[in-house]
Amino acid sequence: MGTPQRLTGAEIVVEHLVRQGVRLTAGIPGHGCWTLTDALLDRSDEIRTVQVMHEQSAVHLADGYYRASGEPMLAFTSIGPGATNTVIGMATAYVDSTAVALFTGSPHTTMRGHGLLQELERRHVADNPRIFEPVVKEWWQPSRVDELPFVLHRAWNAMTSGRPGPVLLDVPMDVQAEAAEITLPDPDARRARGRVRPDADAVERAARLLAAATRPVIVAGGGAISADATAELRQLAERLGAPVVTTWNGKGAMDETHPLAGQTIGDTGSTIGNALASSADVLLSVGCRFVDWSASSWRKGVTFAIPPTTLIQLDIDVREIGKNYPVGEALVADAKAGLRDLLDALGSGAPATAYGDEIDRLRAAWNRQVQVKSGSDAQPMTMARAVREIQAATRPDAIVVTGAGLPQGMVKQRWVSRQPRTHLTSGGFSTMGFTLPAAIGAQLARPDAQVLAVCGDGDFLQTMQELAAAAMLGTPVCTVVLDNSGWISIKGGQTAHFGRSAATDFLRDGRPYSPDFAAIGRAFGIHTEAATAPDEVRPAVARALASGGPSLVHVPVERDLAVAGPDKTGWWDVPVPEGRPVYEEQLRGRAEEQHR
Ligand SMILES: Cc1ncc(C[n+]2csc(CCOP(=O)(O)OP(=O)(O)O)c2C)c(N)n1
Numbered sequence: 001m002g003t004p005q006r007l008t009g010a011e012i013v014v015e016h017l018v019r020q021g022v023r024l025t026a027g028i029p030g031h032g033c034w035t036l037t038d039a040l041l042d043r044s045d046e047i048r049t050v051q052v053m054h055e056q057s058a059v060h061l062a063d064g065y066y067r068a069s070g071e072p073m074l075a076f077t078s079i080g081p082g083a084t085n086t087v088i089g090m091a092t093a094y095v096d097s098t099a100v101a102l103f104t105g106s107p108h109t110t111m112r113g114h115g116l117l118q119e120l121e122r123r124h125v126a127d128n129p130r131i132f133e134p135v136v137k138e139w140w141q142p143s144r145v146d147e148l149p150f151v152l153h154r155a156w157n158a159m160t161s162g163r164p165g166p167v168l169l170d171v172p173m174d175v176q177a178e179a180a181e182i183t184l185p186d187p188d189a190r191r192a193r194g195r196v197r198p199d200a201d202a203v204e205r206a207a208r209l210l211a212a213a214t215r216p217v218i219v220a221g222g223g224a225i226s227a228d229a230t231a232e233l234r235q236l237a238e239r240l241g242a243p244v245v246t247t248w249n250g251k252g253a254m255d256e257t258h259p260l261a262g263q264t265i266g267d268t269g270s271t272i273g274n275a276l277a278s279s280a281d282v283l284l285s286v287g288c289r290f291v292d293w294s295a296s297s298w299r300k301g302v303t304f305a306i307p308p309t310t311l312i313q314l315d316i317d318v319r320e321i322g323k324n325y326p327v328g329e330a331l332v333a334d335a336k337a338g339l340r341d342l343l344d345a346l347g348s349g350a351p352a353t354a355y356g357d358e359i360d361r362l363r364a365a366w367n368r369q370v371q372v373k374s375g376s377d378a379q380p381m382t383m384a385r386a387v388r389e390i391q392a393a394t395r396p397d398a399i400v401v402t403g404a405g406l407p408q409g410m411v412k413q414r415w416v417s418r419q420p421r422t423h424l425t426s427g428g429f430s431t432m433g434f435t436l437p438a439a440i441g442a443q444l445a446r447p448d449a450q451v452l453a454v455c456g457d458g459d460f461l462q463t464m465q466e467l468a469a470a471a472m473l474g475t476p477v478c479t480v481v482l483d484n485s486g487w488i489s490i491k492g493g494q495t496a497h498f499g500r501s502a503a504t505d506f507l508r509d510g511r512p513y514s515p516d517f518a519a520i521g522r523a524f525g526i527h528t529e530a531a532t533a534p535d536e537v538r539p540a541v542a543r544a545l546a547s548g549g550p551s552l553v554h555v556p557v558e559r560d561l562a563v564a565g566p567d568k569t570g571w572w573d574v575p576v577p578e579g580r581p582v583y584e585e586q587l588r589g590r591a592e593e594q595h596r
């Protein structure tokens with residue numbers, strides 16, 4: 001235990017950050033957090049503070065930092081609008097179970113409820129945090145400075161242990177500024193350590209099921225990556241001869257060039273992934289939620305068929321167990337610990353599967369299908385070709401970041417991920433505007449990595465102001481704008497389901513409209529490239545990466561829906577009105593769904 005020190009509330013927070021090994025904070029100051037930013041100044045040798053241009057980006061940046069490194073950092077805002085600007089970021093982190101700490105300023109405890117500048121107080125004093133209720137794992141609003149140490153270690157435990165998630169510290173301005181004699185707790189003495197192991201009998205039963213399986217399949221979700229369980233995942237796959245398929249956030253859990261890589265599943269997944277997952281006799285899930293998008297809206301036999309497939313569900317969060325599918329065996333545990341126990345229980349032995357060359361044949365068929373769009377020489381170029389060319393300019397450990405839109409599905413489907421924490425996407429909340437700020441965070445976490453922010457024009461236009469942050473920081477993020485003059489993923493969905501589209505094309509005088517993206521890059525003072533022919537993309541991205549600083553590559557892509565999007569490989573349920581093109585088909589599909 002340390003000796004008592006006289007510290008302000010803000011100094012307590014900063015001391016806590018230092019002791020937790022936090023190296024970075026990002027945000028926008030205002031009077032609501034003046035004391036915090038002032039206290040950070042004193043410790044700038046230990047913690048770097050960076051500026052963003054919108055508070056949403058501070059949280060996406062912290063989220064990208066965590067996804068790339070497994071280490072949380074602090075996002076901060078002032079009181080009021082700065083705080084509310086972050087809600088989309090916190091929701092993204094909450095849905096995808098990523099650890100982000102957010103500090104927001106709050107009215108002085110002595111004046112709460114009187115209607116301070118930027119206070120929300122009509123229903124309850126200092127009411128900002130309640131906006132965050134559904135999107136944080138836990139939140140605190142301490143009333144006294146000596147309460148802070150007690151709050152901080154719990155916040156860190158909540159954020160990083162069990163199922164990770166974002167937390168909110170809403171700290172009144174007077175609590176930040178007042179000082180008290182404080183003995184800060186030793187963080188090691190408060191930290192939740194170790195990994196939660198599964199019930200030993202359940203492990204034995206699960207191992208017997210897996211050993212007897214002739215068509216075992218492992219489905220890896222984001223939990224496999226956040227638990228750093230990917231080495232164990234590969235070992236178990238090899239021990240069983242079981243292919244590994246991945247969800248959106250699980251992509252990267254298995255090297256996609258491994259012979260047992262079954263690729264991605266769901267509606268914009270792969271045919272190999274869905275074929276393997278739907279025909280498994282025993283399916284082991286590792287940290288995944290079985291959401292509509294990866295489970296083809298639970299329509300039986302499309303991505304999964306549980307039953308007759310027997311599900312062994314490994315998840316740290318008991319609330320996910322049995323939620324969407326009945327379980328044959330439940331392993332409530334940390335993914336790494338659970339996989340290790342399964343490996344121990346299985347012991348040595350050779351795979352007993354009946355796949356023969358089926359996995360190779362399925363992969364070859366899928367690769368032929370991928371080649372149609374990804375190998376196309378058409379101009380305007382297909383987005384699939386652009387993605388292939390972008391990757392061709394990168395190293396195998398490059399980090400690719402995507403947000404909502406066609407690029408997100410295209411990268412999921414066609415980028416070859418080799419390592420965990422190199423495919424970062426706002427998968428569960430599917431947030432537009434995530435890409436650029438999260439990529440800056442990933443680059444700050446991994447300064448030596450190549451980081452590619454692969455955005456649609458719509459995604460980029462939501463947070464493109466962060467080129468200013470990248471320019472000031474000199475972070476060498478390469479932003480590639482796949483420009484199709486519109487929200488074309490939405491147009492595609494509208495057209496498929498309604499037979500026409502509404503409010504999705506960007507038009508000016510009836511013609512497709514795009515701002516001059518290259519001029520935007522230049523205006524922010526960063527290295528800028530443009531590529532209109534497919535074979536120009538790779539050298540343009542290579543030059544951008546070689547520039548050593550932030551860069552933007554503008555790539556106009558095909559707008560025609562038939563060639564624009566990822567291949568549809570599964571099923572997705574969206575209600576449509578009577579009489580629309582797919583009304584009957586949707587109704588039939590829904591009748592086959594198995595989630596009720
Ligand atoms: C913040 C937010 N608003 C709206 C949506 C709905 N949405 C999903 S994709 C998309 C369009 C994305 O456009 P763009 O980035 O240009 O990619 P494109 O599909 O055109 O390739 C929209 C509006 C969303 N996911 N997130």
Ligand SMILES: [Mg+2]
Nearest residue numbers: 456457458486
């Ligand atoms: Mg677009």
